[in-house]
Amino acid sequence: RRAEARALAAEDCRTADGVRIEVFANLGDAAEAAPAVAGGAEGCGLLRTEFLFLERQSAPTEDEQLAQYQAIADALDGRPLVVRTLDAGGDKPLPYLPMPQEENPALGLRGVRTGLHRPDLLLTQLRAICRVRSKGTVAVMLPMIASAAEIRQVRALLDIAASETGTSAPLLGVMIETPAAAVTADLLAPHIDFVSIGTNDLTQYALAMDRQNAHLAAQLDGLHSAVLRLIAQTAAGAAGTRWVGVCGGLASDPVAAPILIGLGVTELSAAPSMVAEIKAVARAVTLEDCRDLAAQALSLDSAEAVRALAEDRLAALL
Numbered sequence: 001r002r003a004e005a006r007a008l009a010a011e012d013c014r015t016a017d018g019v020r021i022e023v024f025a026n027l028g029d030a031a032e033a034a035p036a037v038a039g040g041a042e043g044c045g046l047l048r049t050e051f052l053f054l055e056r057q058s059a060p061t062e063d064e065q066l067a068q069y070q071a072i073a074d075a076l077d078g079r080p081l082v083v084r085t086l087d088a089g090g091d092k093p094l095p096y097l098p099m100p101q102e103e104n105p106a107l108g109l110r111g112v113r114t115g116l117h118r119p120d121l122l123l124t125q126l127r128a129i130c131r132v133r134s135k136g137t138v139a140v141m142l143p144m145i146a147s148a149a150e151i152r153q154v155r156a157l158l159d160i161a162a163s164e165t166g167t168s169a170p171l172l173g174v175m176i177e178t179p180a181a182a183v184t185a186d187l188l189a190p191h192i193d194f195v196s197i198g199t200n201d202l203t204q205y206a207l208a209m210d211r212q213n214a215h216l217a218a219q220l221d222g223l224h225s226a227v228l229r230l231i232a233q234t235a236a237g238a239a240g241t242r243w244v245g246v247c248g249g250l251a252s253d254p255v256a257a258p259i260l261i262g263l264g265v266t267e268l269s270a271a272p273s274m275v276a277e278i279k280a281v282a283r284a285v286t287l288e289d290c291r292d293l294a295a296q297a298l299s300l301d302s303a304e305a306v307r308a309l310a311e312d313r314l315a316a317l318l
């Protein structure tokens with residue numbers, strides 16, 4: 001089976017009944033891009049751009065950023081590239097980005113809020129993304145969105161970036177990682193081209209459990225019914241956008257993948273090492289299997305029960 005998965009890794013992913021599921025990779029720097037493609041990634045569903053900004057004394061220039069994004073786009077060779085804008089905040093301090101001391105960094109100036117606090121930094125990044133040349137789709141994705149107003153503010157900056165660089169604006173999407181965004185996905189959808197659910201933060205904020213807290217790690221499971229219901233609501237609200245994706249840890253979990261597909265997710269962006277396995281799972285199931293499993297999962301009251309059910313189903317299919 002492993003050999004078979006490797007052989008099929010390069011091919012597009014469809015469920016057993018022919019539903020297209022795009023399986024992308026999460027990337028953290030340019031060096032990861034070519035190996036991810038070799039491992040079967042059909043694109044990059046989340047480029048974490050923090051690597052460009054950390055461990056330096058000044059912000060990366062537009063040209064420095066462009067060089068890195070272009071290298072990744074080139075390695076992807078026309079496959080989609082989704083660039084997430086800087087997701088820095090109180091927990092990831094940057095010397096050139098002085099931030100107020102915060103008692104609750106996870107609830108403070110982070111994600112898109114940092115970008116709107118320092119629009120000069122955000123505009124530079126948006127200009128660099130606008131200048132990437134690719135045969136395929138290049139898209140901007142905003143972290144930690146909580147309301148449509150934030151999207152409108154970034155959209156205005158993106159229009160400026162595109163006109164200043166003489167380019168057309170790339171696709172614009174948002175991460176769904178606050179419960180606010182999940183339950184209002186239908187209100188956000190008209191402003192954007194796609195969504196991608198960040199299940200790491202969505203789980204943290206839905207359960208009010210710090211994702212860094214070792215004592216809570218066992219309970220921080222994205223298969224918790226509350227998180228599954230938020231995912232279902234997101235998928236229903238954002239259906240019809242270009243991608244209803246997941247880029248959090250749940251997308252790298254073979255047990256979770258059929259449930260996500262059953263809830264309406266059409267794109268999974270996984271850790272590069274998990275892409276081939278996620279594709280193999282998606283190919284083994286039908287949409288009907290997935291919908292049936294998802295419906296049952298939504299009625300269970302613990303992540304353990306959901307996991308046990310999904311493991312049983314998967315064992316029977318694989």
Ligand code: PEP
Pocket residue numbers: 046048087177197198199200201202247248249
């Ligand atoms: C997430 O929160 O699920 C996510 C993908 O973003 P990060 O892990 O970078 O916060």
Ligand code: MG
Pocket residue numbers: 143177198200201
């Ligand atoms: Mg996140």
